[in-house]
Structures are given as C-alpha cells and as structure tokens.
Amino acid sequence: MSTIRVQSPGLSTTVQDLGRQGFGLFGVSPSGAADPIALRLGNRLVMNAENAAGLEMALVGGTFSFPEGAVLALTGSDFGATLDGLPLDMWTSVNVLPGQTIRFGPTQSGARCYLCVHGGIAVRPFLGSASTQILSGLGGFKGRSLRKADVMKIGPQTQSFRKRAIAPQASIELSRRESLQVTPGPQTDWFLESSLRTFYAEKYRISEQSNRMGVRLEGTGVLQNQDQRMVTEGVSLGAVQIPPEGSPIILFVEQQTTGGYPKVANVISADLHRIGQLRPRDYVQFSEVTIETARSLLIEQEEFLSSKEIILE
Amino acid sequence: MSIEIDDRVRFQAASDQSLLVYFGERITLDAHQRVRGLVHLLKLEPIPGIRNLQPGYHSLLLNFDIEKLTHIQLERILRGYLDRITISALQPGRMKQIPTCYGGEFGPDLGEVARLHGLTPAQAIELHASVTYIVFFLGFVPGFAYLGKLPDALATPRLATPRRSTPAGSVGIAENQTGVYPFATPGGWRLIGRTPIKMFRPDRREMNFLAIGDQVRFTPISERRFIALENA
Numbered sequence: 230m231s232t233i234r235v236q237s238p239g240l241s242t243t244v245q246d247l248g249r250q251g252f253g254l255f256g257v258s259p260s261g262a263a264d265p266i267a268l269r270l271g272n273r274l275v276m277n278a279e280n281a282a283g284l285e286m287a288l289v290g291g292t293f294s295f296p297e298g299a300v301l302a303l304t305g306s307d308f309g310a311t312l313d314g315l316p317l318d319m320w321t322s323v324n325v326l327p328g329q330t331i332r333f334g335p336t337q338s339g340a341r342c343y344l345c346v347h348g349g350i351a352v353r354p355f356l357g358s359a360s361t362q363i364l365s366g367l368g369g370f371k372g373r374s375l376r377k378a379d380v381m382k383i384g385p386q387t388q389s390f391r392k393r394a395i396a397p398q399a400s401i402e403l404s405r406r407e408s409l410q411v412t413p414g415p416q417t418d419w420f421l422e423s424s425l426r427t428f429y430a431e432k433y434r435i436s437e438q439s440n441r442m443g444v445r446l447e448g449t450g451v452l453q454n455q456d457q458r459m460v461t462e463g464v465s466l467g468a469v470q471i472p473p474e475g476s477p478i479i480l481f482v483e484q485q486t487t488g489g490y491p492k493v494a495n496v497i498s499a500d501l502h503r504i505g506q507l508r509p510r511d512y513v514q515f516s517e518v519t520i521e522t523a524r525s526l527l528i529e530q531e532e533f534l535s536s537k538e539i540i541l542e
Numbered sequence: 543m544s545i546e547i548d549d550r551v552r553f554q555a556a557s558d559q560s561l562l563v564y565f566g567e568r569i570t571l572d573a574h575q576r577v578r579g580l581v582h583l584l585k586l587e588p589i590p591g592i593r594n595l596q597p598g599y600h601s602l603l604l605n606f607d608i609e610k611l612t613h614i615q616l617e618r619i620l621r622g623y624l625d626r627i628t629i630s631a632l633q634p635g636r637m638k639q640i641p642t643c644y645g646g647e648f649g650p651d652l653g654e655v656a657r658l659h660g661l662t663p664a665q666a667i668e669l670h671a672s673v674t675y676i677v678f679f680l681g682f683v684p685g686f687a688y689l690g691k692l693p694d695a696l697a698t699p700r701l702a703t704p705r706r707s708t709p710a711g712s713v714g715i716a717e718n719q720t721g722v723y724p725f726a727t728p729g730g731w732r733l734i735g736r737t738p739i740k741m742f743r744p745d746r747r748e749m750n751f752l753a754i755g756d757q758v759r760f761t762p763i764s765e766r767r768f769i770a771l772e773n774a
Contacts, residue, residue: 251594254753255680255684255685367684367744412555412557414557415555460567460569460598460600460601461681461688463597463603463681464596465603466605467557485682487598487688492556497557498558520555520558524612527608
C-alpha cells in the first residue's frame with residue numbers, strides 16, 4: 230500500500246472529506262473541508278469520488294514525501310508548492326514518482342490549499358466520514374492535525390495517470406473571496422436599522438482568532454434594538470452571529486451546533502466555500518439576496534461544477 | 543418551565559438551506575416535549591431531503607437539500623406532522639446518575655456561586671444535587687447535554703470572560719441550566735465540580751452518555767471516589 234510521509238506538517242494540516250451530516254442529535258457538527266469545492270474538484274482531477282479524503286492545509290503548508298509515488302492534484306489557494314525543488318502547477322493532476330517530495334510554503338492567495346491523491350487518504354471513518362474535528366479530537370488521522378513523521382496510507386489506486394486540469398476561468402471564479410452573499414438570519418429584526426445598514430456597508434477585517442469553528446470579524450459592531458433574551462437554538466452553517474459587544478462571528482464547519490447569540494444573517498450555500506479561503510487580515514463585505522436567489526445560485530453553481538467544460542483532458 | 547401551554551407554532555427560515563420550527567417563545571416542558579415528539583415522528587417517517595435535525599429548548603432546526611425541497615414545501619409537509627405529535631407515545635427518559643466531586647480544584651467557581659446567592663458551598667452542592675434534571679437537547683459540542691431546570695436559588699449568569707479551556711468532565715451552571723463539558727473546550731459556564739464519567743465515547747455503539755429526554759441526578763462524591771471511578 231502506498232503512503233504519504235509527513236516531513237513537516239505545516240501550520241495546521243488535517244484530513245478532510247465532505248463531512249458527516251445528520252448527527253445533530255448527538256451535538257456533532259458536520260466538519261469537512263472548509264472549501265468543499267476545491268476538494269471536490271481536486272478529487273475529480275485524480276479520478277476519485279468527490280467525497281474522498283484529502284489533506285487540507287491552512288495558511289502555511291508542510292512537506293510530504295511519497296515513497297511509492299502517487300497521482301495527485303493541488304487545489305484551493307496557491308501555497309507555492311515545489312516537487313523536488315521545481316514549481317508545481319495547481320489545479321492539474323500530477324504523477325509523482327517514488328521517492329519524490331512536495332514542499333509547500335506560506336499562502337500566496339487565500340487561506341487553504343488541498344492535496345488530493347488518487348485512492349484518497351485511508352483513515353478509519355468516524356460516523357461515516359474521514360473528516361477531522363480538531364476541537365473534540367474525533368475523526369481524520371488520530372483525531373488531530375498532522376505531525377512530523379506521521380505516515381498515512383493511500384487507498385487502493387485503480388487507475389493509471391491521466392493528465393487533467395481545471396479550466397483556468399473556473400478556478401479564478403471559484404477563488405474570489407472579497408464578498409459574501411447572505412440571506413436574513415432568524416433574528417435580523419432584533420437589530421437596529423442603522424446597524425443593519427452598517428453591516429452591509431462595512432468592509433470587515435478577518436481576525437487572527439479565526440479557525441474552522443468560526444471566522445471572527447473586526448469592524449463597526451452590530452447593535453441590537455433592545456435587550457432581548459435569546460433562548461439557545463440550533464445554528465446553521467454560515468450563520469453570522471452577533472455577541473453582545475457587536476463583532477460578527479461566522480459559524481463555520483466545526484461550529485458549535487447550538488448557540489445563544491442572535492443571528493443577523495446567514496451566508497448562502499453557494500458562497501460557503503469562499504469562507505474557507507478567507508484569511509486573517511482579508512477584508513470582506515456582505516450583500517443581501519433573497520432565499521429564492523440563493524437557491525438558484527446554488528443550482529447554477531452545481532450545474533457549472535458538473536459541466537463537461539470545467540475539466541480539461 | 544411553566545406549566546402554561548403555548549400552542550403557537552412558528553416557522554422561520556434560518557438560512558437558504560434550513561428552517562426553524564418554534565413551539566411557543568419560551569422554555570417550557572410542553573415545548574420540550576413537542577420538540578421531542580416531532581424528532582421522534584421524523585425518525586419514524588423521514589422526509590426525503592432532510593439532512594440534519596438540531597433540537598433546541600423550544601425549537602427544531604431542520605437542514606435540508608435545497609435542490610430537493612423549498613422552505614414552503616417543507617413547512618407544508620411539517621404542518622401535516624404537527625397534528626400527529628403524540629407526547630404520550632414518547633418513551634419516558636432513562637434515569638441517569640452523574641457522580642460529581644464538587645468544589646476545590648474541580649469546581650473553582652463553587653465558592654463564588656455560593657457567595658452570590660448567600661449560601662455556604664455545602665448548601666449550594668446540596669441544592670444542585672437535590673433536583674432531577676431533564677436533558678432538553680444535546681448541542682454545542684459532541685455529547686454536551688443541556689440540563690434543566692437549575693433551581694432559581696442557584697441560577698447564575700455566565701462568566702464575563704469565558705475560560706479559554708475548561709477541563710473535560712467539568713460540571714457547569716449558566717442561568718437556569720447545568721451541564722457537563724465532554725471535552726476540554728473554551729467555556730463561559732461557572733464550574734462547580736467535575737465528574738469522572740465520559741460524556742462522549744466514540745468507541746462505543748451508544749456514544750453519548752445522555753440523550754434527549756433523559757432524567758439526570760448529580761450525586762456528590764469524594765475526591766478519592768472520583769479517582770477510583772476515573773481509573774476504573
């Protein structure tokens with residue numbers, strides 16, 4: 230069986246697939262890739278099912294060697310990867326020979342880069358998913374971020390290398406991250422009119438405190454029109470919750486499943502993947518759309534992702 | 543947890559892929575039972591396209607596949623379920639004991655909580671252990687059960703600044719709630735003790751020690767007993 234050896238892990242590298250749905254009754258959030266579209270496309274480049282497990286790197290990538298070789302693809306943000314010292318293209322399948330090493334550096338664009346390998350990363354699934362949930366130490370590779378000298382197994386490789394690439398226009402469009410479209414949240418009417426105007430006018434700065442649980446924003450606070458007492462309730466992925474001091478937090482893939490802060494808005498499904506590429510000190514602006522628009526945007530996005538033109542052979 | 547019945551049901555879009563159903567606007571035992579009843583019915587008769595159910599005190603959040611369902615369609619289907627919620631058909635919750643070592647290093651906020659309410663620490667412990675709590679729902683992190691109702695004489699606001707890390711097994715209180723932290727996580731609840739019981743056991747078939755609707759009592763134990771149970 231082929232393996233991946235971790236020579237250096239990078240800042241926070243985890244095994245992720247598309248997450249585990251349907252365990253809310255246990256308090257278990259879906260987790261999964263922060264930029265699921267990058268993972269899905271990477272998997273398609275290496276002839277995997279879209280849900281296969283890959284490596285998710287955040288901000289600074291690691292160094293990995295492949296003693297038996299592998300077919301892989303890098304998607305998401307450009308971490309300046311090199312293969313035995315030579316620059317390696319993103320968004321394309323690559324045949325790595327036995328003994329070769331890939332070295333990643335700091336990001337040159339957004340927050341996360343994905344390494345997808347033909348056969349997928351083989352880990353024991355937890356509740357049907359290979360995704361790591363760091364906070365609770367569940368799933369993925371030993372329930373944690375990778376460390377130096379870890380050795381991961383690669384799943385069965387059934388096909389031989391084929392050169393495939395994502396159409397450049399597609400990767401550019403998918404990588405935009407300066408704005409997020411939202412629908413109103415369940416407590417939007419708890420907030421001051423003037424605060425809601427500010428919320429949509431402000432360019433919020435992404436805080437260094439952001440992680441897979443939540444993306445914290447810095448900027449003008451959003452204030453409630455009166456002191457209403459919130460009863461803890463289920464919270465959606467991409468909910469923009471407002472703690473008393475007013476700075477928004479976008480609940481993300483490893484989110485708490487319930488919460489007691491009011492939500493002013495919710496990022497639309499078609500833009501959730503963009504949250505995963507927001508990095509500290511980026512600026513982001515919200516714009517409001519209706520639920521009907523949000524639905525058609527997702528349907529369009531899925532049609533685009535499944536169209537033939539997106540993958541070049 | 544008033545006995546007064548509030549029959550109003552309210553539907554509210556939470557996002558483009560989720561819908562909240564509210565049973566009244568306050569925490570009541572009746573609202574809790576109707577949440578449980580709807581969850582139960584949705585397990586017996588699943589709606590195609592529903593991906594996740596997340597109960598709260600008086601609400602249920604349904605996450606769904608927006609390529610298969612719209613909010614309006616889902617609301618219409620759910621209205622057909624509401625009339626058929628039969629609380630009498632619900633299994634009575636299991637009785638569960640949570641042995642807890644109160645105070646000291648395990649419960650650093652016990653003294654402060656007691657002082658705020660004009661009690662001695664021993665009285666605060668007695669009060670916390672005197673009530674049978676109900677698991678309203680599990681949320682926050684895997685295995686975290688929201689337990690109510692904490693006696694008013696102990697109800698205490700959250701810490702102004704949450705702790706960056708709360709040890710696993712910590713027993714906390716916040717307002718009229720109490721609960722046990724299953725993992726070392728950040729937390730703003732006031733910590734009054736710790737249990738050696740593992741609240742979330744991923745290696746077992748039944749992973750969560752507590753489930754929605756269970757009845758729970760805390761039993762005070764000594765530090766020696768805590769250590770014995772922890773190593774058992």
